[in-house]
Amino acid sequence: MENPWPSRTSSASRQATARAWEKNVIALGLAAGFLEPLESTSIHLVQSGIARLLSLFPDKSFCEVEIARFNAETDREYADIRDFLVLHYSATERDDSEFWRYCRNLEAPDGLREKIEMFRSSGRIFRENNELFTEASWLAVMLGQGILPQSHHPVARVLDDEETLTRLAHIRGVIAQTTQQLPTQDQFLQQRGGAMAAEERRIA
Known part of the structure; x- marks a missing residue:
């Protein structure tokens, strides 16, 4: 074609x-x-x-x-x-x-x-x-879409498997710790809604 x-x-x-x-x-x-x-x-x-x-x-x-x-x-x-x-x-x-x-x-x-x-x-x-x-x-x-690499970047072989797994575990830990400190969607909307209502009362 x-x-x-x-x-x-x-x-x-x-x-x-x-x-x-x-x-x-x-x-x-x-x-x-x-x-x-x-x-x-x-x-x-x-x-x-x-x-x-x-x-x-x-x-x-x-x-x-x-x-x-x-x-x-x-x-x-x-x-x-x-x-x-x-x-x-x-x-x-x-x-x-x-x-x-x-x-x-x-x-x-x-x-x-x-x-x-x-x-x-x-x-x-x-x-x-x-x-x-x-x-x-x-x-x-x-x-x-199912397009998979046949190999990987050579830099990935610089660290041994144990070090790589350790670093990945650290990244997962940081993500988990960060998300635990954030409000859920419902909590955020309730907090935001209360703040907006208070602002509207102040302006009025």
């Missing part, structure tokens, strides 16, 4: 699609592009677009170099998020409908394919360009 995904870096792909910044018009959020809402990214894309605009804020000349940089970074951000979304579908084990069979047979985008191959090889995950989804997010979806 032909690869339907434009490259992150291909200038031809950018020229073939609408640009987020064209002359004196700048599209932000959903106006710049729509992504499958499987993961809620719209607010983030609005905020990152505004931050990018502020860093490249133009004068009346609207320099094309700055516009090109804005568009390139916007394209890359959308592609990074797209790859994470596509992972949910391309790695699925579902085959109970034509939709899921189609998704499973799609050729993965180049960036996603590289991430999967790297993870399968050694369990490594690289976060590209400070992308929205962290290593923990990629790990959760890959393992959840």
Whole structure:
């Protein structure tokens, strides 16, 4: 099946699609592009677009170099998020409908394919360009979709098994001790509700 995904870096792909910044018009959020809402990214894309605009804020000349940089970074951000979304579908084990069979047979985008191959090889995950989804997010979806590493990072062999188990036990202990000091959800809501009521009475 032909690869339907434009490259992150291909200038031809950018020229073939609408640009987020064209002359004196700048599209932000959903106006710049729509992504499958499987993961809620719209607010983030609005905020990152505004931050990018502020860093490249133009004068009346609207320099094309700055516009090109804005568009390139916007394209890359959308592609990074797209790859994470596509992972949910391309790695699925579902085959109970034509939709899921189609998704499973799609050729993965180049960036996603590289991430999967790297993870399968050694369990490594690289976060590209400070992308929205962290290593923990990629790990959760890959393992959840049954993508397992064939090996592990060599640094894992620096400590012997006993030391590794000791350190893991310490981490579990710290987590358990911390959670014991926190209120339950019901307790928190009751405390918060009482505090809000007291504040409302004070204002009134």
